[in-house]
Amino acid sequence: MGIVDEDVVRVREASDIVAIVSQHTQLKKVGRRQVGLCPFHNEKTPSFSVNSEEGLYYCFGCGAKGDVITFVRDVEHLDFVGAVEWLAAKAGVTLRYTDRSESENRKRRLHLQGAVEKAVDWYHELLLSDDDAGTARGYLRQRGFDKEMVERYRLGWAPRGWDALSRRLRLSDADLTDSGLGFVNTRGRQQDFFRGRVLFPIFDDQGRPIAFGGRLLPGDEDGPKYQNSKENVLYQKSRTLYGLNWAKADVVASGEVIVCEGYTDVIGFNVCGIERAVATCGTSLTEDHFRTLRRYAPRVVLAYDADEAGSAASERVYEWEQAYGIDVAVADLPDGVDPDELARADPAALVQSVADARPLLAFRIERLFRRADVSTAEGRARAASAALDLVREHPSELVRDQYVMEIADACRVDPEHLRAQLAAPARVRGRQAGPADLRPPGHDAEVEAIRLAVLRPQEVAPLLDERLFIGAITRPAYRALASAETLHEAISAADPDVGELLTRVAVEESTAEPLDVVARLVGEAVNRALHGLESEARRAEDPLEYASIVAWLKLRLEELREPETVGKAAEQLLAWLTERSEDGND
Template identity: 55%
Template sequence: MGITDETVAEVRAKADIVHVAQNFMQLKKVGRRYSGLCPFHGEKTPSFSVNAEDGLYYCFGCQAKGDTITLVRELQHLDFAEAIEWLAAQSGVQVRYTEKGQGEQRQRKTRLTEAVERAVDWYHDRLLTGRDAGPARAYLRHRGFDGDTVRRYRLGWAPDDWDQLCRHLDLPDKVLVDTGLGFINRARRQQDFFRGRVLFPIFDAQDRAIGFGGRIMPGQEGPKYRNTGQTPLYDKSKVLYGLNWAKSDVVKAEEVIVCEGYTDVIGFADVGVPRAVATCGTSLTEDHVRQLRRFARRLVLAFDPDAAGAAAAERVYAWEQAHELEVVVADLPPGLDPGDLARSDPDRLRAAVENPTPFLGFRVERALAGGRLDTPEGRARTAEAALDVIGEHPSDFVRDQYVMEVADRCRIDVERLRASLRPGGRPSVRVAEAPRRAAHSEDPEVSALRLAVDADHRSEMLPLLHEVLFADDRHAVAFRALRDAEGDLHRAIDDADPDTAELLARLAAEDDPGDPSDVRRILLRAQGQREVALLRRQLRGASDQTAAELNPILAWLLTRLQAVAPDARTGRDVEDQLLAWLAERAEERS
């Protein structure tokens, strides 16, 4: 069942964001806002701000933002409808359901997850009891999976036949295709997607079955692994195998181990390290990182992260800055994956993640170990290779630490190496820093927007503004979003592009907006001065006729600017006249 729009509106109206947030953190009132330590990233100084009037939050440290529903979704790891149900229970709202609109989408997703869940049960039972699954059971025993492990992870067996699953499930064609469990063949008949494979069911963070990873039996033809294709439930760029089991331990340890395979996740759990997840047939993506950052701020890479080279390194450094992450590399023996090491040397596997290497340190060590240090030429080439790696890091201080290490190992003067990383020497990759909160900006355009989003001032401020007053395009776009939404801040944020939505949410979390009249006068004078400068440029070298036309305009404008000076006592009508003239001038130029 879907949830009615009336229920959503009632929950939004009655759910007090301050009360809700205090379920997860301590808040203190500071001015008109509430402040506390952000629940989305580790910090010692509060940067998480709650706007009680508009029901919005914003973190000036990690830029997390949203309304009460978003807060619950992110902290409780729920979908939209589940968050509404949670908030309704907290707020005393009776949830009403509907068959249409949003409810249809939710019903569809429920039908799909139920179908995949039935497939998980059927494949699992087939592995446990099917005669044809004997070789699969023997293979799993050989890999160290006993009966308890098979049942815990609900492993399965897909028989090497055309349509046994399809005949058992008896699903409509669209449901079969949308779950990825099967397809319609050329004969217009349903056919199973997985055949002759050991199956690892994949669950989302809420423990709902969404797909499978299939491992072919040794000696058989075909790709070693085959995963569910892209479906409404399964997107490999976002899915992480094992997160449903690992998340509680990840939160406790404040770190998550990222592997490449299903058996690696199980191997870590078997040796008492149940905080590992695996990507499903793809490299680590921004979506993966963003999801993991909800649970921990430290990522331990339990695979070879150097294989993709500099491009992958740049992404890691960008993620570290944008999401305030620490990325380290497990000290795994060459040629052994965690799944194998869990059986052969469990103590070594535990030690690998207990003493990881910083990401850049791992890459520098790889460069140094790959070179020859027994000749001057070898040391020079090795130092160059290491500097190529070091130069990719965005921090001067971090780079310098490794430069000194390379100088020591390669017996080269450290100043020579430093010089090669300076401008004119070896170029270095710089990653843009994540936006930070500065002290309240004195920029009058920002002040005007802050007033326009403030609950107590927006009805007064918005009518005083016009986009001609915003010289910064970003600020003009934000003003238009508010104007088009008729002052509805939530609607403006929902309809805006991501950068504009982030700006509006941040301003809504700030306090001390100032006085609308003062800010408007400052903007009027700023735009007026720009017009004065433009007119004076036009007068330089102008003909007598043009000068005769422009001089009266310039004189009128200068008079109006004096009338809107900070200490002038003129009425609002003078400001309105000036604003109308400025808007008309901009319209003529456009």
């Protein structure tokens, strides 16, 4: 069900964000803010700030941000409605629900999920006791699955018939299709999606079944060996991690999550006593996965087949490491062996492979050296070059330099040569040019003005005008503030980038003098207009016509620099800018 907007606001206002955040991290008052270690990423110096008056938080380390509702949502792993309900119960607010589309969607999801749940139960019963499932039971026994495991993972058997499940559940065509359990065939008849397969139900992080992975029995050839449910409203591959519902507790306790490729790998880890494994379902690791994982643990260990780990989309992984404050390491699995096989062949080796996990870059360089010929000078130089190519992908200079030293040692070359080689092409590729160089002039003053507009609106609002902002983020930010009644309203109406800026400045301090900031912005806006006037004058028949206005503007700009006259000059120039833009020159 959706919750009436008004009640969401009441819950937000009735909730004490400092008290709630304080249950997860210790906050200290610094100026107007409360500062502490971020509960969403691992850090040693505090970069998490709370503005208690506005009820907003922002982390300068990982970018986590929002209000008390998003905080509870992320930290308690709830959805929006769940988080509002959680807070309402604490604050003693009675909620009213709407019947609008959001709650319709919610109802629909619950309904479909109920269907999947029934399918899980039915398939499971068949696997346990149906005559037709004998081969499947034999196969699982031979793979080391005992009854307890079959029950824990709710494994099932999809019979070979075309429509056994469809006939059993009697869903509408739409429900059958939307739940991923079946489809309507070309003759208009309901047909099951899974047939003749051992099923591994896939659960969401709350433990609700949302989809299946199905495996053919050895010798069967009806389709691919592994088949997952198609994506639908319940199940999105890029967001789902198989096993997270079981792994959560151990992941949080150990600060580490193991990511493997398949559900049997997760089960393999569990059999070896390691409960903190999850699997991507038929897809490689995505940013959405990282976003989910960073709520649980600061360290990810990839337990992929070594070749695949080596070729993982490393540049993106490094970016995500930085963006989400997660360290990514790679388990030291033997070549060509997956965790499921190793769990059965040599459980101790699987446990050890995780204990020996190394950072992704170290792993890739070691693999390269293992295959390189380092017995000759030429071979070592080639290996050094190839290793530098790997190092170059890493965004942190400090990290890069550590590896330069190791490569220099291993290849017996002078680290200075390697540093020079590393620096040269990097500059050509423009990696050194951070966003700082791309900022338009005046950006800092614009951000300062937004900060003041958020923190001290009464003082600064009468002095500001949309024409003073040219930044791609700051201008819409000002517009959002000017057209909303509250900061929360501005943030929720704005684009994500703009909302991010507004949330961030709300937890910052401003010691700036409003009039100084306004004077800088006005000065910059007038100088832009002056450029325009000067080129108009060059093309005009009577350039002198412009001389008096240019002279007047320049006098006012002088006055902007003097404390006694700045207020009046700013006001006059702002009026002139307004008039000019109304004449169609902006």
